[in-house]
Amino acid sequence: MQPITQLRATTFVLREDNIDTDQIIPARFLTTTERSGLGRAAFYDWRFAANGAATAHPLNTEAAGHAILVAGNNFGCGSSREHAPWALLDFGFRAVISSEIADIFRSNALKNGLLAIVVDPAAHAFLLAHPRIELRIDLETMTILGPDGWSTRFALDAFARRCLMMGVDQLGYLLAQDEAIAAFESARAA
Template sequence: MEVFTKIESKTVVLPQTNIDTDQIIPARFLKVTDKSGLGENAFADWRYDATGGSNLDFPLNQPQFSDAQVLVAGDNFGCGSSREHAPWALLGCGLRAVISTRIADIFRSNALKNGLLPVVVPPAFHQKLLGTPGAAIMIDLTSQTLTTAVDGTSESFEIDGFARYCMLNGLDHLEFLLQQGALIQSYEEAHS
């Protein structure tokens, strides 16, 4: 997993509420054995027209958002099924964080385990972000703050301590456990 300490990026905005995991990555793309290529199919039913061409009205297809790493989404992002492919697809298309007023619990868990930071902010701050697509934002995981370049306002956000530790150190759960090898061995020897 890639280390996440601080990112500075413009935002891309999807104001729709209740964006579920089937909208993030439709089920027909889940027949893969690895993560490669999922980013191309993120939001496929919105990004592409019936012929497979790009829908130029969709924000992720617009050139000014091509390097955006922060998605500002409507309320209740990531609801629906528990597919881990959803954060994989978002990471695959270059996103590192999702901001909303509410993020579904299972999506949040899957996102954190894979290095995608889910950030919940108050409605007033969220409305400011929704109203300024492409605005520069800085997310600092160390201080757990989000700061806008529009007016310099900051908001703090909550994150599980273990997930924060893993993201700051670029560790997935298995890598964390492997780092504990000496402690595990010592415990086993003392309790055998």
């Protein structure tokens, strides 16, 4: 994963609360054995009618070029499918901001370099009310800077932050614990 220290991009707003993983990528697209090319399936049932024609949804008409998704409360609830962040990244999003993000989705997103960021309700309300603004998400200071001096702080797990900023390979990190894991296994077997 490429190290990320900051992201400067504009926002696209989906106001709905509880946008679940079946909306982000419907289950019928999960028969793939790959992780690439899933942007096509992102929000598919919002973006395409039953006959396959593109709908007038803002995801089709306004989202292009905006890499920060600002979404309603409890984004990513539902399933553990990592296809959800894969689809969002392939669609062009680099960050998701909400007032609450479901645990498994958030963990999956951060492992793929999709910045899943939870802000306080006041900052969330501001971002929902001001679409298409430029933000700078700074992982070093854990701050989001907006127009006219607007800013807000966010919390991010120290390890997840280090992995994002240093491009730490988490599987490699775990494999480096081999001695401790082997000791744990033999202590239990005894």
